[in-house]
Amino acid sequence: MDKNFLNNLKYLYDPVEIAFAWSEMQSQAIINHPEFGKISPNDYRARFNGKVCPFCAQRMVHGQDLHMTRSRDEAISRKYQYADKNGNKKINNAGGIYYHPHYVTLDHVVNKARCPELMFKADNLQIMCWKCNVEKGDNNSYEIELILDFTRDIAREALERYKPL
Structure with missing residues (x-):
């Protein structure tokens, strides 16, 4: 991959240019992943077909032929x-295509619009289903909030089961 391309990402400010750069590189081995080596975003997502989303524990799906449609009714x-x-x-929709709610996505921990130079960095990418990714949005504290909610639920359950003396 051309190092100038990666170096020039930090100069992107226009959301259309950022989205274009992301979409153009989906099939290019641009992510230098510590476990998978050089890998494309598409191949990265495909590795998690059938795996559980780390946020909602639902099985994720991959494969546009099986898990997408151009028809809203369908x-x-x-x-x-x-x-x-x-x-x-x-309904999850991108470019007029409707996707399964648990379609595998690559989420940017730090939003690509804020730091486009981190767009293809493995340590800034995490796998999650589309539904969780939409729910997370641009909330960089999403994971912490989920842990806090989970901890509160456990505490509430413990207090209900084991009444204080």
Whole structure:
């Protein structure tokens, strides 16, 4: 990969240019992963087909032929529609394509719009399902908040089971 391309990422400010750079490199071995070596974002995601999302514990799916459609009605019939945390009906959609809610995504720990130079850095990428990725959005404290909610739930359950004396 051209080192100038990676070096020039830090000069991207326009969200359209950032999205273009990300989409153009999906099939290029641009991520230098410590375990997988040089790998493309597409190949990275494919390795997690059938694995459990680390945030919601649902099995993730991969493969556009099996888990995407251009028809909203077909997406609904395939049960791609779900309720978000506010109870609103949602279907994951990118570029007019509807995806399974647990389709494998690569999330940027630090948003690529904030630090485009980290866009293809392995330590800035984490695997999660699309539903969790949408829920996380640009919230860099998402994982900490999940742990806090989990800890509160455990404490509440313990207090209900074992009443204080």
